[in-house]
Amino acid sequence: MVMKKKKGEAAEDEESGCKQLRVKGVRYLWESGIKRVPAEYILPLADRPGNAEIGSMINKKALELPTIDLSLLQDSGRRPRILKTLSKACKDHGFFQVVNHGIPAEALARLISSSRRFFRQPYEERAKYMSNDIWAPVRCGTSFNQLQDGVFYWRDFLKLNCHPLHTFLHSWPSSPFDLREEAMSYAKHTKGVFLVLMEAILETLGVARGMLHEFQQGTQMMVMNHFPPCPEPELTMGMPPHSDYGFLTILLQDKVKGLQVQHGDQWITVDPIVGSLFVNVGDHLEIFSNGRYKSVLHRVLVNSSKSRSSVASLHSLPFDSVVRPPPEIVDGEERLYADTDFASFLNYMTSHETKHKHFLESRKVVAASPAAKIN
Ligand SMILES: O=C(O)CCC(=O)C(=O)O
Numbered sequence: 301m302v303m304k305k306k307k308g309e310a311a312e313d314e315e316s317g318c319k320q321l322r323v324k325g326v327r328y329l330w331e332s333g334i335k336r337v338p339a340e341y342i343l344p345l346a347d348r349p350g351n352a353e354i355g356s357m358i359n360k361k362a363l364e365l366p367t368i369d370l371s372l373l374q375d376s377g378r379r380p381r382i383l384k385t386l387s388k389a390c391k392d393h394g395f396f397q398v399v400n401h402g403i404p405a406e407a408l409a410r411l412i413s414s415s416r417r418f419f420r421q422p423y424e425e426r427a428k429y430m431s432n433d434i435w436a437p438v439r440c441g442t443s444f445n446q447l448q449d450g451v452f453y454w455r456d457f458l459k460l461n462c463h464p465l466h467t468f469l470h471s472w473p474s475s476p477f478d479l480r481e482e483a484m485s486y487a488k489h490t491k492g493v494f495l496v497l498m499e500a501i502l503e504t505l506g507v508a509r510g511m512l513h514e515f516q517q518g519t520q521m522m523v524m525n526h527f528p529p530c531p532e533p534e535l536t537m538g539m540p541p542h543s544d545y546g547f548l549t550i551l552l553q554d555k556v557k558g559l560q561v562q563h564g565d566q567w568i569t570v571d572p573i574v575g576s577l578f579v580n581v582g583d584h585l586e587i588f589s590n591g592r593y594k595s596v597l598h599r600v601l602v603n604s605s606k607s608r609s610s611v612a613s614l615h616s617l618p619f620d621s622v623v624r625p626p627p628e629i630v631d632g633e634e635r636l637y638a639d640t641d642f643a644s645f646l647n648y649m650t651s652h653e654t655k656h657k658h659f660l661e662s663r664k665v666v667a668a669s670p671a672a673k674i675n
């Protein structure tokens with residue numbers, strides 16, 4: 301005999317069902333057929349993207365993204381002009397797109413396809429890599445910073461530590477069968493793009509290129525993001541406004557729009573050229589350049605009909621290196637930020653809700669106390 305449940309019990313069941321699904325990731329919530337976003341995902345009114353805003357952002361003529369043709373950097377006649385564009389983009393925008401980067405379009409398409417198939421696997425396959433340990437070299441999870449999020453975000457992710465590749469490769473997921481190979485190839489390619497860009501950026505900042513070998517040995521983290529459709533996209537987000545910690549983030553996205561960057565007092569929807577890569581300045585480059593180059597706030601919106609995939613590759617100095625402006629940059633100039641390193645960032649992540657530019661702000665030297673400790 302089937303006993304009819306009382307209203308309260310049914311609501312409780314629904315809540316605990318949602319909790320179980322939430323742990324499994326937002327893909328499961330979406331596939332369960334929910335028509336409403338569970339309460340844990342609903343942002344306070346002030347933080348919501350807002351219907352009107354989404355509409356105006358998508359209809360608005362997109363900002364023309366500063367574009368760097370990487371192949372022209374090798375051309376000594378054209379290099380000075382490209383460096384000028386690069387410097388201006390890092391100063392005024394904190395982002396740009398890169399074309400003619402040399403990564404075959406097929407390799408990019410294969411990586412997106414493999415990443416999609418990873419998130420489509422049954423929970424048990426992904427559960428093998430789920431961890432609350434922010435130091436874990438492979439980490440699968442959901443939301444933004446699961447440990448600290450007051451409100452959950454509509455995102456599932458896989459983070460892969462990529463440096464040194466030979467140490468970590470064997471611990472990456474072996475299913476789908478091609479994920480390791482495609483991710484490894486993309487990691488090598490993006491490291492190359494990062495080094496070409498850093499060489500150019502050091503030149504624009506007047507810093508000796510001898511530093512480049514440090515970037516060669518630098519940390520690299522790959523983040524595969526999956527944003528399933530969402531029944532009420534105006535109430536939640538895929539990722540909150542945040543800045544990335546490293547020097548540069550190189551981002552590959554599929555054709556579905558969702559990424560927005562802050563420019564002036566507006567959120568601009570990024571509408572990239574197919575095959576291009578989107579690059580944004582991170583906190584470490586802002587600290588290194590003593591504020592000349594700006595790490596940019598960005599966020600991800602979701603929509604009710606299409607899932608979206610992106611793969612971010614975050615690059616910085618070696619794990620133990622101290623990030624600080626070199627003498628060429630702070631020659632007699634006041635320091636804006638205290639020194640930092642990767643470990644301080646990870647420790648910060650485990651104890652704070654890392655929205656906006658909180659980490660960078662935590663490194664700010666307070667003007668009123670010139671004797672502020674720089675460490
Ligand atoms: O999905 C995107 O477009 C952005 C992803 C992102 O910001 C990140 O992984 O840090």
Ligand SMILES: [Fe+2]
Nearest residue numbers: 542543544598
């Ligand atoms: Fe980001």
